[in-house]
Amino acid sequence: MSGLRRDSFSLLRETMRWRVALVLSALIFVLCLVLGVLNTRLQLADTAQLAWICAAVAGACIAALVALPRHTGGTVFFVTIAALLVGVVAFGWWHGRGMQHWAYIFPPVLVFLLRARPALFGMLLYGVYASTLTALLLPAIEVVRFASGYGLLVCFMFTYALLQERAAEMLSYHSDHDALSNCLNRRTFNETLEQLAGARNLVKRCTFLLLDIDHFKAINDQHGHLVGDRVITGVAAVLGRELDADTPLFRYGGEEFAVLLADADADAGLALGERLRAAVQAADFHGVGVTISVGVGHWRRGDGNPSAALDRADRALYAAKRAGRNRVRGEDAASAAVA
Structure with missing residues (x-):
C-alpha cells in the first residue's frame, strides 16, 4: 500500500x-x-x-x-x-x-x-x-x-x-501525519484518493473502512477534553496494532478514522472491520468504555470515482450507528436500510 x-x-x-x-x-x-x-x-x-x-x-x-x-x-x-x-x-x-x-x-x-x-x-x-x-x-x-x-x-x-x-x-x-494520533492525516488521505483514481495507478480494487468512536461527545462532556484526546490516541494505537504494517491508517476527522485496503474485496473489509471493532471494545482505556462503529465500502476500477465508494462507506457507518453502534455494516446493508 x-x-x-x-x-x-x-x-x-x-x-x-x-x-x-x-x-x-x-x-x-x-x-x-x-x-x-x-x-x-x-x-x-x-x-x-x-x-x-x-x-x-x-x-x-x-x-x-x-x-x-x-x-x-x-x-x-x-x-x-x-x-x-x-x-x-x-x-x-x-x-x-x-x-x-x-x-x-x-x-x-x-x-x-x-x-x-x-x-x-x-x-x-x-x-x-x-x-x-x-x-x-x-x-x-x-x-x-x-x-x-x-x-x-x-x-x-x-x-x-x-x-x-x-x-x-x-x-x-x-x-x-496527525500530531495527536500519529496517524496519516486527512490531506494525505485525499492525495491517496486522487492518485487511486489516476490512470497510472495499478490498483484494481480497494476497500474503504470508516471508523467512528461511539458517543465521543459524551466522553468529552463527562471526562473532559484531555481524556477525549487520550481516547483518540489510544484508539489509534489499538487500530495500528491490529493492522498490517503496509495498511495505512488515517485520522479522517475529529474522532473518525479511515483504512484503505488495496486489492482487497468487501468481505476482507468486513472481516477486518469486525476485528478492529472487537479489539477496541476489549482494550483498556483507563476506565472509560470505548467502542467504535465501522462502515465498509468497496471500489473496483471502472466503477467510477473512488470517492463514490467512500460515500457508500460513510452511509454504511451511519447505518451502523442507527442500528445501535458498536457494530460493522457494509454498503449492501446501508442500501437495504435506505430502501
Whole structure:
C-alpha cells in the first residue's frame, strides 16, 4: 500500500530539483559557449573542443528536461553532469592539462542525485580518481593542495547532505501525519484518493473502512477534553496494532478514522472491520468504555470515482450507528436500510 501514493513533499522536492537542473543546464550551456569562443580565439584547440562538447551536452540536457517527466529529466541531468565531470578530468590528463579544478563541482552534483551515504562513497571514489590523474601531471605539492581542499569540501557536503536528509524526513513525516494520533492525516488521505483514481495507478480494487468512536461527545462532556484526546490516541494505537504494517491508517476527522485496503474485496473489509471493532471494545482505556462503529465500502476500477465508494462507506457507518453502534455494516446493508 505504501506505493499507492506519492506524497506532496516528494512531488515538491522533485519539482524543485527539476527547476534547479533546468537553470544549471542553461547556465552551463551559456558558459561553455563563451569558453568555446574564447579558447578558439586564443587558439587553445583542446580546451575549445572540450567547451563545445560540454555546450552540446548541456543543450541535450535542456531538451531532455523539457521532453521527459520531471523526475526522469532531473535524474538524467545530474547523472550526465557527473559522467561529464569524470570525462573532463580524463580529457585533461590525455591532453596534458590539469583539470582538477572541475572536480569541486562533483560533490554538489552527487548530493542532488543520491542519498547522503552513497553520495559520500561516490565523492571519495571520485577524489581518489581525480588525485591519481592529477599526480601524473603536476608536482606532489599541487596534488596535496587539491586533495586537501577537495577533502574539506566532501566533509562539508556530506554534513550538509546528512542534515538535509534528516530535515526532509522530519518535514515529510509531520506534513503527512496527525500530531495527536500519529496517524496519516486527512490531506494525505485525499492525495491517496486522487492518485487511486489516476490512470497510472495499478490498483484494481480497494476497500474503504470508516471508523467512528461511539458517543465521543459524551466522553468529552463527562471526562473532559484531555481524556477525549487520550481516547483518540489510544484508539489509534489499538487500530495500528491490529493492522498490517503496509495498511495505512488515517485520522479522517475529529474522532473518525479511515483504512484503505488495496486489492482487497468487501468481505476482507468486513472481516477486518469486525476485528478492529472487537479489539477496541476489549482494550483498556483507563476506565472509560470505548467502542467504535465501522462502515465498509468497496471500489473496483471502472466503477467510477473512488470517492463514490467512500460515500457508500460513510452511509454504511451511519447505518451502523442507527442500528445501535458498536457494530460493522457494509454498503449492501446501508442500501437495504435506505430502501
